[in-house]
Amino acid sequence: MKKRIGIIGGGQLGLMIAQAAHRLDAFVTALDPSPDAPAFAEADARIVGAFDDLAALERLCEASDVVTYEFENVPGDILRHLEGKYNIKQGIAPLFDSQDRLREKDNARMHGLEPPRYRAVPAIDDVPLDAEACAALSPQSRLLHLGMSVGKIGMPCVLKTRTLGYDGHGQAIIRDMEDMEKAADLLSVPCILEEMVDFDFECSVIMVSDGKDIIHFPVSRNIHRDGILDLCIVPASGLQNGGGENDLCRRITASCESFMKSCSYRGILAIELFVKGDRFYFNEMAPRPHNSGHWTIEGCTTSQYMELCHFLLGLPLKRPELISPAVMKNILGQDLDAAKTVVAESLVGAGPGIEVSASEDVDNAFCGEAGKGVYVHLYGKTQSRPKRKMGHITFVPMTPERYYSGWAARFV
Ligand SMILES: Nc1ncnc2c1ncn2[C@@H]1O[C@H](COP(=O)(O)OP(=O)(O)OP(=O)(O)O)[C@@H](O)[C@H]1O
Numbered sequence: 001m002k003k004r005i006g007i008i009g010g011g012q013l014g015l016m017i018a019q020a021a022h023r024l025d026a027f028v029t030a031l032d033p034s035p036d037a038p039a040f041a042e043a044d045a046r047i048v049g050a051f052d053d054l055a056a057l058e059r060l061c062e063a064s065d066v067v068t069y070e071f072e073n074v075p076g077d078i079l080r081h082l083e084g085k086y087n088i089k090q091g092i093a094p095l096f097d098s099q100d101r102l103r104e105k106d107n108a109r110m111h112g113l114e115p116p117r118y119r120a121v122p123a124i125d126d127v128p129l130d131a132e133a134c135a136a137l138s139p140q141s142r143l144l145h146l147g148m149s150v151g152k153i154g155m156p157c158v159l160k161t162r163t164l165g166y167d168g169h170g171q172a173i174i175r176d177m178e179d180m181e182k183a184a185d186l187l188s189v190p191c192i193l194e195e196m197v198d199f200d201f202e203c204s205v206i207m208v209s210d211g212k213d214i215i216h217f218p219v220s221r222n223i224h225r226d227g228i229l230d231l232c233i234v235p236a237s238g239l240q241n242g243g244g245e246n247d248l249c250r251r252i253t254a255s256c257e258s259f260m261k262s263c264s265y266r267g268i269l270a271i272e273l274f275v276k277g278d279r280f281y282f283n284e285m286a287p288r289p290h291n292s293g294h295w296t297i298e299g300c301t302t303s304q305y306m307e308l309c310h311f312l313l314g315l316p317l318k319r320p321e322l323i324s325p326a327v328m329k330n331i332l333g334q335d336l337d338a339a340k341t342v343v344a345e346s347l348v349g350a351g352p353g354i355e356v357s358a359s360e361d362v363d364n365a366f367c368g369e370a371g372k373g374v375y376v377h378l379y380g381k382t383q384s385r386p387k388r389k390m391g392h393i394t395f396v397p398m399t400p401e402r403y404y405s406g407w408a409a410r411f412v
């Protein structure tokens with residue numbers, strides 16, 4: 001009988017988990033509130049339900065031998081209820097720890113990773129105000145609270161809502177008084193204020209642990225635009241020495257692995273870091289496959305999705321090796337037409353019987369090689385918007401120099 005994997009969340013991460021699970025002959029059920037969620041196209045069974053709909057979540061768990069999550073904001077009390085009853089193999093601890101930026105950074109420090117300097121705000125005598133107290137603050141007192149914290153952290157700094165932020169949403173950079181007045185609006189909910197790290201570059205470490213062995217993927221260098229991941233480059237310059245990891249990279253991966261062990265997390269964990277000189281700072285973590293690991297599907301001997309599934313199915317983990325230098329380009333709404341054109345061009349050359357002349361002929365969902373070493377993944381989201389993640393392209397083999405001189409100009 002096939003092993004049954006349940007996925008809480010049906011976005012692109014769920015889609016790619018389901019693709020890997022199918023390669024291991026598992027049966028996949030996904031749950032998502034949206035009837036046209038990308039993962040539903042790949043899943044064997046689907047449950048349309050909200051992430052706080054306990055009955056729907058229980059149906060998912062009952063239909064699965066093992067459950068994972070790709071969505072981070074399932075309410076904690078619901079998770080606690082499910083954890084005791086069903087096989088949520090990663091446990092809920094890493095999810096709970098990552099749901100609140102204050103808890104996440106306190107936890108990182110406690111387990112040996114250094115975040116940028118931060119403070120909870122609004123707070124009185126260093127005790128953070130709760131959501132209700134924040135909502136009751138007048139605009140003047142918000143500004144006063146922010147002013148006191150900015151005084152302690154210094155400018156420039158970044159104000160972030162503690163919960164529910166993603167892709168730069170719920171954040172404000174503060175460089176001067178004018179920014180401070182605009183940012184103070186965020187303080188109607190609990191926030192965290194962080195020093196702005198003048199980093200040399202960003203990178204991420206993706207690990208999978210089965211409680212005994214721990215593996216990590218080659219570290220990618222991540223380039224963000226407007227707070228959203230734009231490019232991943234592997235190997236990461238600054239972290240490589242000839243063919244292998246340099247000393248800094250080894251310190252980064254060893255610290256991340258030791259953090260994961262110290263927290264007793266199992267399954268998959270991605271850690272985003274800022275690198276400055278020979279120091280590195282913990283930015284945030286995600287106990288699920290990560291956008292900066294999409295490239296592992298074609299660029300590594302095994303992918304983040306496959307290793308998560310190995311863990312879920314109780315199969316031995318496989319240590320990933322880089323196949324060739326790779327570049328991953330995120331396709332946001334503004335780049336969707338360009339990505340479709342890349343696919344259309346490859347189909348034009350595909351031979352008799354296939355005629356594609358314009359980008360609109362390409363279905364929104366596509367997964368495959370569009371030209372040699374150009375792997376296009378379009379997630380099939382029915383609504384495209386600027387800044388919405390609609391797909392990605394992994395180029396392998398590819399160097400950043402070749403990407404910038406050849407491909408970059410095709411995208412916005
Ligand atoms: N303290 C900081 N110093 C410097 N840059 C920062 C800082 N915090 C955030 N940034 C920049 O903003 C980006 C997004 O921030 P962060 O990862 O906290 O938010 P997010 O909304 O959870 O993003 P995502 O969901 O895309 O990971 C970072 O990758 C980095 O480029």
Ligand SMILES: [Mg+2]
Nearest residue numbers: 167272283284
């Ligand atoms: Mg981030």
